[in-house]
Amino acid sequence: MLIDMHTHSSGVSGCCRLNAEEIVEAAKNIGVDGIILTNHYTSDDCEDFPSSEDYIEHYINEYHLARSYGEKIGLKVFFGIEVTMNFADRIHLLVYGVKEDFLRENPCIYDLSLEELYETVHKNGGILVEGHPFRHNCPILDTNYLDALEINCHPLYKDTHYDVLYHAAKEAGVMLTCGSDYHGDTYRAECGVYIPDTAKTIKDIADYIKNTDVIKLRVQEINCEPDEREYRR
Ligand SMILES: [Zn+2]
Numbered sequence: 020m021l022i023d024m025h026t027h028s029s030g031v032s033g034c035c036r037l038n039a040e041e042i043v044e045a046a047k048n049i050g051v052d053g054i055i056l057t058n059h060y061t062s063d064d065c066e067d068f069p070s071s072e073d074y075i076e077h078y079i080n081e082y083h084l085a086r087s088y089g090e091k092i093g094l095k096v097f098f099g100i101e102v103t104m105n106f107a108d109r110i111h112l113l114v115y116g117v118k119e120d121f122l123r124e125n126p127c128i129y130d131l132s133l134e135e136l137y138e139t140v141h142k143n144g145g146i147l148v149e150g151h152p153f154r155h156n157c158p159i160l161d162t163n164y165l166d167a168l169e170i171n172c173h174p175l176y177k178d179t180h181y182d183v184l185y186h187a188a189k190e191a192g193v194m195l196t197c198g199s200d201y202h203g204d205t206y207r208a209e210c211g212v213y214i215p216d217t218a219k220t221i222k223d224i225a226d227y228i229k230n231t232d233v234i235k236l237r238v239q240e241i242n243c244e245p246d247e248r249e250y251r252r
């Protein structure tokens with residue numbers, strides 16, 4: 020099954036133009052089998068709520084909205100998080116494989132260092148992926164504390180940097196993932212990671228990415244047809 024590993028919805032990600040149902044509908048229309056909803060999780064957004072508990076319940080509820088609409092129309096929706104880290108400007112890290120309780124138990128993950136977040140996520144059975152490396156000239160972070168680098172097919176970024184990321188990941192022995200980062204933009208990239216149908220939960224997907232040595236991605240570069248690419252770590 021083809022899973023788009025990076026999507027947003029407007030109920031939590033204010034920069035997104037489509038709500039949870041519309042984002043699920045758009046994914047169904049483009050033909051992927053499922054999405055991971057990776058809404059922004061930030062200390063700035065948290066400050067708009069009376070408490071971090073309120074923010075987290077709101078954040079999790081948005082995932083349940085998307086998931087139940089997905090069940091209605093036949094699209095798999097999994098829980099993910101895109102954390103805006105406070106240790107550096109504009110660094111976004113994707114967390115996969117943890118349960119919703121992870122946020123209730125670790126509300127301030129945006130204040131951690133890369134190493135601390137990696138350890139916290141791993142302790143909870145998840146994986147950590149650097150989202151859209153090179154956006155706004157962000158560097159590739161220390162791959163000792165990353166499970167994968169993301170190939171991001173958002174039209175705003177003009178280029179997925181596939182070749183550079185492919186070689187950087189290979190050199191570091193980490194995986195590649197792929198996602199549209201769709202925010203209701205002018206077009207939606209048809210992209211994602213092929214995950215075995217035996218994976219039923221986000222933990223299964225994270226375990227697959229952690230343990231496999233070869234992965235098949237569907238990548239869509241700007242103004243190009245999508246194509247399939249194989250990566251071997
Ligand atoms: Zn991002």
Ligand SMILES: [Zn+2]
Nearest residue numbers: 025027101200
């Ligand atoms: Zn994003």
